Amino acid sequence: MTKEERYKNVLSYFETNVGLAETELKYNNPFELLVAVILSAQCTDKRVNLTTPKLFKDYPTPVAMASTNSDVIFSYIRSISYPNNKAKHLVGMANMLVNDFNSQVPGNVDELIKLPGVGRKTANVIASVVFNKPTMAVDTHVFRVSNRIGLTTNAKNPLQCEMQLIKFIPEHEVTRAHHWLILHGRYVCLARTPKCNECGIKAYCKYFEKLNAKQIKIKSVKPNVKLISNGKKNKTKNSVKKAGKKSS
Numbered sequence: 001m002t003k004e005e006r007y008k009n010v011l012s013y014f015e016t017n018v019g020l021a022e023t024e025l026k027y028n029n030p031f032e033l034l035v036a037v038i039l040s041a042q043c044t045d046k047r048v049n050l051t052t053p054k055l056f057k058d059y060p061t062p063v064a065m066a067s068t069n070s071d072v073i074f075s076y077i078r079s080i081s082y083p084n085n086k087a088k089h090l091v092g093m094a095n096m097l098v099n100d101f102n103s104q105v106p107g108n109v110d111e112l113i114k115l116p117g118v119g120r121k122t123a124n125v126i127a128s129v130v131f132n133k134p135t136m137a138v139d140t141h142v143f144r145v146s147n148r149i150g151l152t153t154n155a156k157n158p159l160q161c162e163m164q165l166i167k168f169i170p171e172h173e174v175t176r177a178h179h180w181l182i183l184h185g186r187y188v189c190l191a192r193t194p195k196c197n198e199c200g201i202k203a204y205c206k207y208f209e210k211l212n213a214k215q216i217k218i219k220s221v222k223p224n225v226k227l228i229s230n231g232k233k234n235k236t237k238n239s240v241k242k243a244g245k246k247s248s
């Protein structure tokens, strides 16, 4: 299967079987999504969604969040991973939005990554989800799943993975493909134990191809294993006989 065919089949499967796919983070405007994505680094969306309603209620705008300090924000997000750093990032990000961006979330990746706590992945999520740009945010799920399926080859880091994916995925499908790959990694192609047998794209997956080839190989060498074990048994019997002869 060529790479183009693999992409075509995988995307067509997701299109037919998943269709609409969106972020599982809850938000009402670009600022809330930005806060939620910053909080979601190394943390589950579920946990973030439990934390953000009160934070959004009390600090609904960049101006409101910039007017407080990180100790206060920490008290809202203490149950989230890395709360100290994230609290500092949120206050810093809100201040920069107020001072440099007229309290508006920018839509450009190069501007977004200037904000404290915003790396390339977060910037791509905002550009894609809020501003409909064909940017591919590569998180741990996207990175792992793309590599396993064979959508990427020898991608050493998220940037290489991103570049390979956007080369083959049509622009109008990039945003949905990002969510498809995340959801697939979260619920089917799990990091430790991928659920290959119930996976709808196993027919197009390189990892599954290799797994199958391995199993076929193991099956085909099994008879030899039996022969060897019989041989050993015989050898043992012969050795006993020989030993008996010697002692008599």
Ligand code: SF4
Binding pocket: 148, 149, 188, 189, 190, 194, 195, 196, 197, 199, 200, 201, 202, 205, 206, 207, 208
């Ligand atoms: S077949 Fe297995 S490894 Fe491949 S995408 Fe599906 S779950 Fe992941």
